[in-house]
Amino acid sequence: xxxxxILRLLLAVPGLALLILFFLLPLGAVAWQALAGDxxxxxxxxxxxxxxxxxxxxxxxxxxxxxxxxxxxxxxHLARLPPGRRALLQxxxxxxxxxxxxxxxxxxxxLLGRAGFATLLLAELGADPAAIAAFLYDRPGLVLAxxxxxxxxxxxxxxxxxxxxxxxxxxxxxxxxxxxxxxLIDILAPQVAPTVLASFALVxxxxxxxxxxxxxxxxxxxxxxxxxxxxxxxxxxxxFPLAAALSVLLLAVCSxxxxxxxxxxxxxxxxxxxxx
Amino acid sequence: MSVVVDSLAFRYPAxxxxxxxxxxxxAPGEFCAVIGPxxxxxxxLLKLIAGFLSPAAGQIRIxxxxxTGVPPRLRNLGIVFQNYALxxxxxxxxxxxxxxxxxxxxxxxxxxxxxxALERTRLSGLADRHPRQLSGGQQQRVALARALVFAPGALLxxxxxxxxxxxxxxxxxxxxxxxxREHGIATLHVTHDQEEALxxxxxxxxxxxxxxxxxxxxxxxxxxxADRFVAGFVGHxxxxxxxxxxxxxxxxxxxxxxxxxxxxxxxxxxTLLARPEAVRTDPPDGAVNRFTGTLVRDRFLGSLRRYDLAxxxxxxLGETLSRGDIRSVxxxxxxxxxxxx
Numbered sequence: 001x002x003x004x005x006i007l008r009l010l011l012a013v014p015g016l017a018l019l020i021l022f023f024l025l026p027l028g029a030v031a032w033q034a035l036a037g038d039x040x041x042x043x044x045x046x047x048x049x050x051x052x053x054x055x056x057x058x059x060x061x062x063x064x065x066x067x068x069x070x071x072x073x074x075x076x077h078l079a080r081l082p083p084g085r086r087a088l089l090q091x092x093x094x095x096x097x098x099x100x101x102x103x104x105x106x107x108x109x110x111l112l113g114r115a116g117f118a119t120l121l122l123a124e125l126g127a128d129p130a131a132i133a134a135f136l137y138d139r140p141g142l143v144l145a146x147x148x149x150x151x152x153x154x155x156x157x158x159x160x161x162x163x164x165x166x167x168x169x170x171x172x173x174x175x176x177x178x179x180x181x182x183x184l185i186d187i188l189a190p191q192v193a194p195t196v197l198a199s200f201a202l203v204x205x206x207x208x209x210x211x212x213x214x215x216x217x218x219x220x221x222x223x224x225x226x227x228x229x230x231x232x233x234x235x236x237x238x239x240f241p242l243a244a245a246l247s248v249l250l251l252a253v254c255s256x257x258x259x260x261x262x263x264x265x266x267x268x269x270x271x272x273x274x275x276x
Numbered sequence: 277m278s279v280v281v282d283s284l285a286f287r288y289p290a291x292x293x294x295x296x297x298x299x300x301x302x303a304p305g306e307f308c309a310v311i312g313p314x315x316x317x318x319x320x321l322l323k324l325i326a327g328f329l330s331p332a333a334g335q336i337r338i339x340x341x342x343x344t345g346v347p348p349r350l351r352n353l354g355i356v357f358q359n360y361a362l363x364x365x366x367x368x369x370x371x372x373x374x375x376x377x378x379x380x381x382x383x384x385x386x387x388x389x390x391x392x393a394l395e396r397t398r399l400s401g402l403a404d405r406h407p408r409q410l411s412g413g414q415q416q417r418v419a420l421a422r423a424l425v426f427a428p429g430a431l432l433x434x435x436x437x438x439x440x441x442x443x444x445x446x447x448x449x450x451x452x453x454x455x456x457r458e459h460g461i462a463t464l465h466v467t468h469d470q471e472e473a474l475x476x477x478x479x480x481x482x483x484x485x486x487x488x489x490x491x492x493x494x495x496x497x498x499x500x501x502a503d504r505f506v507a508g509f510v511g512h513x514x515x516x517x518x519x520x521x522x523x524x525x526x527x528x529x530x531x532x533x534x535x536x537x538x539x540x541x542x543x544x545x546x547t548l549l550a551r552p553e554a555v556r557t558d559p560p561d562g563a564v565n566r567f568t569g570t571l572v573r574d575r576f577l578g579s580l581r582r583y584d585l586a587x588x589x590x591x592x593l594g595e596t597l598s599r600g601d602i603r604s605v606x607x608x609x610x611x612x613x614x615x616x617x
Contacts, residue, residue, distance in 0.1 A: 168361040171328055174348040175355045176375035176426065186374070190365045 033244035056225040063146035064204030071154025079162035101212030112136040150203040157199045194264045201261035205254045277339035277429040284334035296486045305460040309473035312483035318466045354423030358435040362407040368418045369403040375426040393421040413444045433465040504547045514550040530589040535612035545617040554611035555594035568604040
């Protein structure tokens with residue numbers, strides 16, 4: 001880069017202005033609203049809000065865990081395929097990433113709702129449609145729907161790491177007397193663990209803060225933090241300081257999870273750089 | 277303990293490559309090198325012996341036990357891979373101790389034994405380093421120590437020297453041989469480097485297109501190659517297309533050559549082999565198999581000089597210690613070997 005410092009500063013002005021106007025200012029306002037009054041105290045005094053926080057954390061962890069378990073298995077399989085078939089499957093797998101949460105919710109309602117296609121098929125086998133719908137319209141249903149669009153994210157972040165892993169290492173371990181499983185646990189697992197952890201933290205953060213799918217699928221019947229926040233803002237005569245406090249809480253948890261992801265990713269990156 | 281491979285066959289599903297009925301044996305303490313151009317099946321042979329591939333037919337016996345179909349972990353083989361396949365998340369010491377850990381040996385005991393193994397390969401000062409902090413030669417030594425620490429039945433080496441530069445390769449070659457002798461272990465060494473194979477092995481297997489062409493000592497392989505391909509692949513060679521045209525006389529593109537035709541009938545198509553070091557410079561006038569020509573290439577290699585003499589109808593490759601001008605050469609009849617066409 002060349003040019004005088006003043007010119008460079010001038011060039012940065014539009015970007016800085018945008019950042020201040022649409023990021024720092026609103027964020028500051030929310031934080032100020034949350035911290036100025038007694039809103040934070042009120043959140044912790046209100047049992048149902050704390051329960052919402054707990055439910056959201058549980059939902060995030062469950063969806064994150066389900067996606068990572070599924071994603072690791074699929075990525076392991078994809079990594080062993082020839083590149084051509086792998087690329088084709090990757091396209092198919094990436095497709096759910098382009099769907100909006102609303103569409104995902106609608107799809108699951110068509111499939112597993114009270115009059116859903118799969119529900120009716122299962123009903124023919126003697127299952128109770130109401131039970132299936134109850135499953136869909138509660139936390140298990142959300143875990144399922146979230147995993148649907150989180151698993152591809154896990155797969156796409158893990159695949160390069162798995163595909164680049166030198167399988168002669170596990171072959172070497174096997175030749176020394178390790179079973180296939182033992183070789184995976186002793187040799188592959190420690191090397192991919194940081195990336196898997198980063199991926200888990202990332203999708204957990206997404207699941208923790210997501211609300212589109214939840215709103216479309218279960219409405220505001222389920223007590224989770226993003227939906228409580230949504231009702232607070234959407235309702236007339238809203239309690240804005242309380243909404244701000246919830247926002248700060250949501251932001252804090254997500255930031256923490258993202259920090260975990262970043263640190264884990266940085267560690268694996270550093271490892272990789274020294275190695276090559 | 278020995279390694280015996282009997283009529284081993286394998287075919288890759290996609291390509292036509294594979295292995296067609298290869299048989300060879302490595303006796304206890306013996307060092308056998310397998311050479312051949314890429315795609316000849318030498319790496320496939322190694323993978324079959326290691327158990328990473330399953331043969332379509334044939335048998336693999338290690339220390340007298342039929343190991344065909346037995347998983348790799350139960351074959352008790354030490355393997356050094358082409359890229360060493362060291363575990364990057366473990367130190368050199370932990371790498372060497374890992375096979376002992378798999379055998380349920382306690383931490384103190386296995387670290388002690390791994391430490392001794394590293395000491396034998398002059399790496400004790402580097403025990404706490406990770407593979408990425410070691411040079412290629414050091415990684416190689418760790419890989420070798422790791423492959424031998426659990427006293428395996430046999431040692432398999434998959435082009436272990438190909439990642440090293442020329443200077444380290446020769447030293448490492450001697451080191452591998454010394455360690456192998458010390459352990460008295462049957463060793464199968466796969467390489468594409470014929471010079472490496474000749475210098476290190478008790479016997480050499482030459483492969484091509486999935487078939488074993490010849491299994492012999494380095495000297496026999498060089499002096500009495502089974503066919504034209506082996507003759508050309510192992511060492512430098514003059515190879516002439518020839519036809520038997522009389523008792524102990526053949527016709528070639530550079531003219532008639534006297535040599536022993538071993539009673540082949542007139543008209544038989546053969547290949548004539550003359551090693552370049554057998555070609556004599558400045559023979560007396562009237563000597564048999566004497567050729568006059570012009571020097572077209574002249575390479576001074578220090579301990580010897582390799583030259584191409586263009587003669588009517590072809591070129592003769594020779595090696596000499598002489599530094600003088602070369603105008604004529606002789607291929608002594610007893611240095612010409614007759615091979616199938």
